[in-house]
Amino acid sequence: MAVKVLIPTPLRPFAGKRDTIELKARTVGEALGSLTAEFTELRKHLYTDDGRIRSFVNVYLNDEDIRFLEKENTPLKDGDTISIVPSIAGGR
Amino acid sequence: MLSLNENLAREIRAHGAETYPHECCGALLGADAESGRQVRALFRLINRRVDSPRNRFSVTTEDVREAERSAQDAGLEVVGWYHSHPDHPAIPSEFDRENAWPWYSYIIVSVMKGRAQNIASCRLADDRMRFEPERITAGAAAELSR
Numbered sequence: 001m002a003v004k005v006l007i008p009t010p011l012r013p014f015a016g017k018r019d020t021i022e023l024k025a026r027t028v029g030e031a032l033g034s035l036t037a038e039f040t041e042l043r044k045h046l047y048t049d050d051g052r053i054r055s056f057v058n059v060y061l062n063d064e065d066i067r068f069l070e071k072e073n074t075p076l077k078d079g080d081t082i083s084i085v086p087s088i089a090g091g092r
Numbered sequence: 093m094l095s096l097n098e099n100l101a102r103e104i105r106a107h108g109a110e111t112y113p114h115e116c117c118g119a120l121l122g123a124d125a126e127s128g129r130q131v132r133a134l135f136r137l138i139n140r141r142v143d144s145p146r147n148r149f150s151v152t153t154e155d156v157r158e159a160e161r162s163a164q165d166a167g168l169e170v171v172g173w174y175h176s177h178p179d180h181p182a183i184p185s186e187f188d189r190e191n192a193w194p195w196y197s198y199i200i201v202s203v204m205k206g207r208a209q210n211i212a213s214c215r216l217a218d219d220r221m222r223f224e225p226e227r228i229t230a231g232a233a234a235e236l237s238r
Contacts, residue, residue: 008193009169009170009195010193010194010195010196011193011194011195012195013194013195014194014218041218044219044220045193045194045220055191056191056193058153065153085153085156085157086156086193087150087151087152087153087156087191088117088150088151088155088156088173088191088193089141089148089149089150089151089191090148090149090150090173090175090184090185090187090188090191090192090198091115091141091144091147091148091149091175091177091185091187091188092115092147092177092178092180092185092187
């Protein structure tokens with residue numbers, strides 16, 4: 001399925017300075033896998049060392065958080081848009 | 093280098109004092125120029141961490157989107173975030189680092205016994221292993237950057 005991935009500003013330096021990447025994938029997980037295979041520097045910002053999506057990385061399919069869908073197994077259809085949206089947190 | 097004028101620095105310090113002993117937080121709206129990054133406005137946010145607001149802060153995805161919309165409306169972008177460290181130095185914690193994004197500037201204001209102290213800024217290194225200090229310039233704010 002041909003889909004678009006919207007890259008948030010802080011990650012654009014690691015994605016060829018692009019704000020949108022078009023790729024083909026069957027699931028959200030496969031799309032993120034293709035994305036990080038093409039732009040390897042993105043991987044450490046999106047995934048933990050053991051391969052899980054970082055807790056402060058929110059992934060939306062169109063306008064729906066994939067945590068409320070089928071997470072990384074969420075299937076894609078042509079024309080879908082995947083957005084990576086930052087969560088912001090911290091503390092002393 | 094991060095340009096932050098005295099009024100904005102004062103506003104961050106005031107926000108930190110207002111929410112003491114809880115952490116405050118907000119977005120830095122600005123732009124990157126040849127001379128460095130400039131903060132031109134702040135966007136106050138509510139600390140959503142109700143379980144431990146004295147030593148943690150978080151904002152919702154909708155808060156992030158609202159800050160981004162506000163920046164876009166002003167012809168700016170979100171170039172970073174600020175928060176306070178109540179009764180703690182303006183030094184990023186391990187928790188700050190673990191949750192940080194690259195590229196953004198992270199401003200921290202120390203608030204001791206309700207009084208705002210110094211302000212510091214840093215950015216996450218590309219390898220995520222550490223924060224790198226970011227010098228703050230502009231009037232009194234420069235003196236506050238340590």
